[in-house]
Amino acid sequence: MYVKICGLTTAEAATRAADLGADAVGVVMSEPSPRHASPEQARAVLEAVAGRPVDTVLVVREMPVQEAVETVEALGFDVLQLHGRYSDDDFAVAVARLPRVWRATSLDREPELRAGDHGEELVLLDGARAGSGETWDLGTIDRGRLGERWILAGGLSPDTVAAAIREVEPWGVDVSSGVESSPGVKDLGAIERFVRAARAA
Numbered sequence: 001m002y003v004k005i006c007g008l009t010t011a012e013a014a015t016r017a018a019d020l021g022a023d024a025v026g027v028v029m030s031e032p033s034p035r036h037a038s039p040e041q042a043r044a045v046l047e048a049v050a051g052r053p054v055d056t057v058l059v060v061r062e063m064p065v066q067e068a069v070e071t072v073e074a075l076g077f078d079v080l081q082l083h084g085r086y087s088d089d090d091f092a093v094a095v096a097r098l099p100r101v102w103r104a105t106s107l108d109r110e111p112e113l114r115a116g117d118h119g120e121e122l123v124l125l126d127g128a129r130a131g132s133g134e135t136w137d138l139g140t141i142d143r144g145r146l147g148e149r150w151i152l153a154g155g156l157s158p159d160t161v162a163a164a165i166r167e168v169e170p171w172g173v174d175v176s177s178g179v180e181s182s183p184g185v186k187d188l189g190a191i192e193r194f195v196r197a198a199r200a201a
Contacts, residue, residue, distance in 0.1 A: 002172030007035030034184035091118035127154030158193035
């Protein structure tokens with residue numbers, strides 16, 4: 001089970017996630033989000049996991065795609081995750097410049113979602129309100145449309161992730177608010193419980 005811990009802003013949280021065996025760490029650069037990271041915070045996260053077998057993912061929602069691509073290249077992220085209302089042309093720009101691009105969306109926004117429609121490496125399937133921690137109806141997922149590699153997000157926590165994995169059998173899981181003590185502040189103990197629960201499912 002591929003495990004991504006997202007919304008990291010400190011080297012301490014990134015190091016802990018990597019020590020526990022997380023496969024990816026995500027940094028959000030989206031100013032309305034309580035998890036928004038400055039370039040300095042992003043560098044601290046990247047430096048904390050440098051040389052380790054961990055994917056580093058830049059997550060953006062409002063940032064223009066050209067700026068997002070340049071940020072990935074300047075800071076050295078492995079993956080660009082475009083979340084929300086990015087167009088076919090935006091994905092074409094990103095895919096032409098970067099080796100790894102992910103798409104994050106919801107079934108509310110794209111009920112006929114098919115993985116790979118925009119040339120992305122994989123799809124992250126989120127709830128209707130990204131970062132809200134709200135749970136949603138997993139029964140609406142059509143795994144046949146999503147391919148073999150897709151990531152489940154939205155409303156997951158250490159207490160719910162195992163049941164969600166058993167119900168819909170994703171390739172990977174993503175958590176952000178579900179391992180926080182307050183908005184934007186990661187709880188290191190919750191990260192540990194989440195990773196262990198996901199691995200054991």
